[in-house]
Amino acid sequence: MRRHREPVLAGATGDLVEIGFGSGLNVPLYPPSVRRVHAVEPSSVGRRLAAKRVARSPVPVEFVGLDGQDLPLGDESVDAALSTFTLCTIPDAGRALREVYRVLRPGGRFLFLEHGVSPEPDVARWQHRMNGFQQRIAAGCNLDRPIDRMVRDAGFDVEQLGNDYLKGPRIAKPWGYLYHGVAVKLSG
Numbered sequence: 001m002r003r004h005r006e007p008v009l010a011g012a013t014g015d016l017v018e019i020g021f022g023s024g025l026n027v028p029l030y031p032p033s034v035r036r037v038h039a040v041e042p043s044s045v046g047r048r049l050a051a052k053r054v055a056r057s058p059v060p061v062e063f064v065g066l067d068g069q070d071l072p073l074g075d076e077s078v079d080a081a082l083s084t085f086t087l088c089t090i091p092d093a094g095r096a097l098r099e100v101y102r103v104l105r106p107g108g109r110f111l112f113l114e115h116g117v118s119p120e121p122d123v124a125r126w127q128h129r130m131n132g133f134q135q136r137i138a139a140g141c142n143l144d145r146p147i148d149r150m151v152r153d154a155g156f157d158v159e160q161l162g163n164d165y166l167k168g169p170r171i172a173k174p175w176g177y178l179y180h181g182v183a184v185k186l187s188g
């Protein structure tokens with residue numbers, strides 16, 4: 001996973017909000033250009049698992065909220081935002097993306113690494129078919145969200161977008177179609 005996370009994190013700067021902070025797997029990858037992290041994570045287990053990474057982090061991390069759909073941050077108050085493998089799980093991910101857009105300053109960047117619907121019709125068919133089951137067994141995770149379209153629908157300009165399948169002997173295509181990139185909140 002690190003090889004997928006690193007290039008996405010490389011563009012992080014300034015005051016950053018991370019939605020779905022989880023156990024803090026991104027913490028060791030924040031570049032020195034990040035000044036402060038506002039972490040949003042509903043799971044107490046996640047926050048507990050993150051504690052050691054947060055304690056060792058050279059970048060100050062503060063838990064500021066529990067829900068990416070309702071960010072406790074002012075309009076245009078952060079320089080960057082980050083989401084890794086989280087838009088699949090947030091119940092109303094469109095609303096979370098609009099919140100991210102609201103809190104980013106004009107010119108601010110949203111960095112994302114997510115999995116979602118595949119452009120291959122056979123794979124997508126399986127993703128739609130398996131989605132209900134996946135949600136039940138994997139804490140609400142959706143397999144078939146069109147991540148790039150959702151990011152654009154929130155108002156962002158997608159500046160960079162890459163797609164890959166996750167590689168690994170135990171990762172079948174329906175679980176591993178990645179969307180990674182950078183979206184910008186244009187000014188005006």
Ligand SMILES: C[S@@+](CC[C@H](N)C(=O)[O-])C[C@H]1O[C@@H](n2cnc3c(N)ncnc32)[C@H](O)[C@@H]1O
Nearest residue numbers: 020021022025043046067068084085086089090
């Ligand atoms: C698959 S985990 C990814 C965790 C982490 N971002 C990573 O890359 O390892 C999805 C995360 O989204 C969080 N999450 C679920 N609902 C959320 C919400 N409404 N707002 C913010 N995060 C949420 C979960 O608690 C979980 O930590």
